[in-house]
Amino acid sequence: MRSFELPPEIEELRAAAERLARTQLAPHVREHEAAGRWPAAVLDVLDGFPLGGLDLPEARGGVDAGVLAKVVVLETLAGADAGGLAAADRPGLAAGAYLACPDGPPEAAFTVVDPQRRTQRVEWAPGWPELQWVWVMDGDTLRLHEVATPADAVTALAFQASGGVTVSLEDTTERGRWELSRWAALAVRARARLWSAAVAVGVAGAAVAETIEYTTERIVFGKPVAHHQANAFDLAHAAARVHGARLAVREAAAAFDGDEPDAAYWATQAWLETMDAAFVATNLGIQLLGGHGFIVDHLAEKRFREARMLAMLAGGRDSAEADVAAFTLDVADLLSGRPA
Numbered sequence: 001m002r003s004f005e006l007p008p009e010i011e012e013l014r015a016a017a018e019r020l021a022r023t024q025l026a027p028h029v030r031e032h033e034a035a036g037r038w039p040a041a042v043l044d045v046l047d048g049f050p051l052g053g054l055d056l057p058e059a060r061g062g063v064d065a066g067v068l069a070k071v072v073v074l075e076t077l078a079g080a081d082a083g084g085l086a087a088a089d090r091p092g093l094a095a096g097a098y099l100a101c102p103d104g105p106p107e108a109a110f111t112v113v114d115p116q117r118r119t120q121r122v123e124w125a126p127g128w129p130e131l132q133w134v135w136v137m138d139g140d141t142l143r144l145h146e147v148a149t150p151a152d153a154v155t156a157l158a159f160q161a162s163g164g165v166t167v168s169l170e171d172t173t174e175r176g177r178w179e180l181s182r183w184a185a186l187a188v189r190a191r192a193r194l195w196s197a198a199v200a201v202g203v204a205g206a207a208v209a210e211t212i213e214y215t216t217e218r219i220v221f222g223k224p225v226a227h228h229q230a231n232a233f234d235l236a237h238a239a240a241r242v243h244g245a246r247l248a249v250r251e252a253a254a255a256f257d258g259d260e261p262d263a264a265y266w267a268t269q270a271w272l273e274t275m276d277a278a279f280v281a282t283n284l285g286i287q288l289l290g291g292h293g294f295i296v297d298h299l300a301e302k303r304f305r306e307a308r309m310l311a312m313l314a315g316g317r318d319s320a321e322a323d324v325a326a327f328t329l330d331v332a333d334l335l336s337g338r339p340a
Contacts, residue, residue, distance in 0.1 A: 078202025127163020
């Protein structure tokens with residue numbers, strides 16, 4: 001039986017991230033969006049963690065704190081302001097690809113291609129000063145592409161504090177190709193999904209907390225909005241979904257740390273659950289805030305945008321559901337204890 005209590009060293013990291021989030025991120029969210037980046041002082045602190053190296057082994061330039069430590073820190077920071085995380089965390093979404101290839105670059109965009117599309121593009125990647133490399137996941141094949149021409153700036157609908165660029169794969173040159181086993185390929189995609197899921201848990205948790213705060217203060221028909229029965233049921237449902245998603249993400253992260261053979265499968269399942277929970281939570285925030293949910297005075301609209309964008313990264317739902325369908329019969333039955 002695995003305990004859901006965080007180990008002391010991870011709790012210490014979470015507390016440090018929470019202090020940074022509370023004092024440096026949360027009070028300046030809209031300023032960060034307008035600037036298109038987090039302040040240099042914040043990025044310097046995150047480099048000192050180091051955020052990008054928490055889940056990487058020392059041999060690959062990390063500190064080997066583990067995947068659980070990484071998702072907890074991501075969730076904590078995202079609860080205050082997720083907007084700059086994609087640019088601040090390198091390799092971020094590409095961590096699985098970087099680990100799968102011993103001579104790959106740590107700073108690269110990551111995309112899962114759709115074989116049905118004629119023109120392949122990285123629709124959005126953090127707006128790094130120079131995007132030089134792109135990891136491309138094509139089925140069980142992992143390719144490394146060098147960007148031949150400068151990437152085009154793009155205005156993203158979310159994560160504005162990370163900037164944004166787009167690049168056509170036709171404007172890149174393939175520099176490496178690796179044929180992975182089907183489980184190794186799933187692990188590459190699953191690590192990207194776990195990044196998105198951890199951020200989504202933070203966004204959704206903040207959405208629920210702010211919605212409860214607003215609806216317990218706002219009086220309609222003689223009592224707080226949250227005390228109307230239908231609204232109370234919806235709030236309880238959203239809170240339960242987010243809490244369940246948090247546990248699923250942390251469980252999947254711990255499975256990676258324990259080198260469990262099915263970790264990538266459960267990370268994908270955690271992603272699916274989290275994206276549903278994040279939509280429920282952030283959409284409810286807009287609905288219960290009414291007109292206030294659509295204006296920048298509140299963060300409800302920002303969190304909804306972020307939840308929707310996270311659901312489109314790394315191949316989106318179609319790719320995740322295809323993986324779940326393909327691997328379900330190969331996974332041990334945890335309820336019965338029977339092997340696959």
